[in-house]
Amino acid sequence: MSKSLTVTQPKAIAHDADIRALVGEWRAALALQVAAGELSETTRQTYTRGLDKFLVWADRRSGVSDETIREWKAALLAEGYKPGAINTWLAGVRAFFAWAVGARRLLHNPAAAVKGAKRTGTSKAHKRSALTDAEVLRVLAAPDRSTPAGKRDAAILYLMAYTAARQVELHRADLADLRTEAGRLVLAVQGKGRSEADELIVIAHPDAEAALHDWQSARGSESGPLFVSLSNRARNERLSLRAIRGIVKAAFKAAGVVGKNKTTHSLRHTAITTAVKRGAPIQKVQAMARHANISTTMIYYHETDRVENPAEEFIAYNGGGGGMR
Numbered sequence: 654m655s656k657s658l659t660v661t662q663p664k665a666i667a668h669d670a671d672i673r674a675l676v677g678e679w680r681a682a683l684a685l686q687v688a689a690g691e692l693s694e695t696t697r698q699t700y701t702r703g704l705d706k707f708l709v710w711a712d713r714r715s716g717v718s719d720e721t722i723r724e725w726k727a728a729l730l731a732e733g734y735k736p737g738a739i740n741t742w743l744a745g746v747r748a749f750f751a752w753a754v755g756a757r758r759l760l761h762n763p764a765a766a767v768k769g770a771k772r773t774g775t776s777k778a779h780k781r782s783a784l785t786d787a788e789v790l791r792v793l794a795a796p797d798r799s800t801p802a803g804k805r806d807a808a809i810l811y812l813m814a815y816t817a818a819r820q821v822e823l824h825r826a827d828l829a830d831l832r833t834e835a836g837r838l839v840l841a842v843q844g845k846g847r848s849e850a851d852e853l854i855v856i857a858h859p860d861a862e863a864a865l866h867d868w869q870s871a872r873g874s875e876s877g878p879l880f881v882s883l884s885n886r887a888r889n890e891r892l893s894l895r896a897i898r899g900i901v902k903a904a905f906k907a908a909g910v911v912g913k914n915k916t917t918h919s920l921r922h923t924a925i926t927t928a929v930k931r932g933a934p935i936q937k938v939q940a941m942a943r944h945a946n947i948s949t950t951m952i953y954y955h956e957t958d959r960v961e962n963p964a965e966e967f968i969a970y971n972g973g974g975g976g977m978r
Contacts (some may be wrong), residue, residue: 658751660788662909667974671694672708672717672753675749675753675758675759676704676708676749677926678758679749679752679753680701681703682752682756683697683700683701684808693715693825693843695825699741699744699745700744700745700748700749701745702742702745703741703742703743703744703745703748704745704748705745705748706738706742706745707722707725707742707745707746710725710728711725716819717763718763719763719764719765719766719767720769721763722743722746722763722764724768724769726743726767726770729742729768729770730770736770736771738769739769740769740770740913743764743769743770745766746764747764747765747767747976748763749764750762750763750765751764751765758895759932770831780887782912782915782922783918783919783922783923783926783927784910784915784919784920784923786930788910788915789814789906789920789923791910792810792814792904792905792908792910792920792971793807793810793811793814794908795810795903795904795907795908795918796810796904798864798867799882801871801872802883804864804867804870804871804881805868805871805872805880805881805884805892806828806903806904807867807868808864808865808867808880808898809823809826809880809897809901810864810900810901810904810920811858811865812840812843812854812861812864812865812926813863813901813919813920813921813924815856815857815858815860815861815924816840816854816855816856816857816861816924816925816941817921817924817925817928817942818840818842818854818897818921818943819842819943820894820901820917820918821894822843822854822896823842823879823892824880824881824892824894824897825842825843825877825879825890826840826842826843826878826890827876827877827878827957828869828872828874828875828876828878828879828954829876830842830879831865831869831879837856837857838855838856838865839853839854839855839856840854840856841853841854842854842943846877852943855941859903862963868880871970872921875889877889878891878892880892880897881894882918898917901920902917903953905917922940923955924954925940925941925942925950925953926956927955928941928958929953929954930957930961935947935950935951935954938950938953973974
């Protein structure tokens with residue numbers, strides 16, 4: 654049995670509480686939030702994994718303070734973990750202590766003052782590369798659309814390339830989320846960090862609409878997930894995120910798309926970048942990309958303008974006889 658692990662309170666607060674004794678209660682509170690539609694199941698799992706990882710590391714310690722959590726973060730960085738992974742785990746620790754204080758189980762939140770691991774450069778530029786037009790077309794042509802699996806895979810790829818759909822949004826989508834509004838086919842999606850399908854993907858390109866209709870015809874009209882497994886072991890079950898990533902990677906490989914920064918996220922990145930290049934207003938791009946903050950959308954405009962309309966093009970030296978005028 655693990656020993657007790659208490660929160661080290663500030664000197665003004667003479668009260669310690671066993672963290673491990675509260676974990677079960679916190680898990681039950683998360684489960685209730687999921688049932689009430691206030692939290693997604695994916696977020697619940699992410700939070701619990703993060704706290705579990707911290708508790709394993711803290712097993713040899715008798716108390717937890719702000720500095721303890723910083724030591725854990727520093728240890729993860731020293732082990733080579735990426736800031737994104739560290740911040741995901743830290744979110745679980747923060748969620749636990751915020752709940753404990755809010756539920757009056759603790760008087761002090763040791764995670765409140767701990768900042769996330771810094772992601773160098775992510776506020777200025779993307780690390781993923783956009784695909785060329787020719788590469789996108791080769792990727793879209795990769796699935797064998799004479800088969801049900803090919804129709805499904807093509808629909809997934811077309812949605813990513815023409816609507817900037819995230820993999821997790823397609824993973825969560827149900828057939829009931831697909832509908833017609835104002836004469837257009839739309840898909841209600843549960844976006845990043847959201848607990849319900851309250852954002853819209855507009856399927857405006859006729860090739861994307863045709864690919865989705867082809868898959869609907871092969872899938873059938875039974876209620877349930879929009880994209881399902883066709884394997885014998887998991888037939889008609891919701892297609893996993895891992896499987897969706899595998900579909901994209903297989904299409905990239907078949908299309909000969911290679912490059913360190915050309916990842917499964919690149920189709921979404923390419924869709925947003927292409928909309929910017931073709932003159933879409935920033936508010937429309939933000940809505941399509943489902944960015945919570947317009948500053949995230951602005952990164953695409955800065956990157957595109959930097960290359961396509963650089964200040965370097967305005968430099969000219971006019972002169973004669975060895976001098977500038």
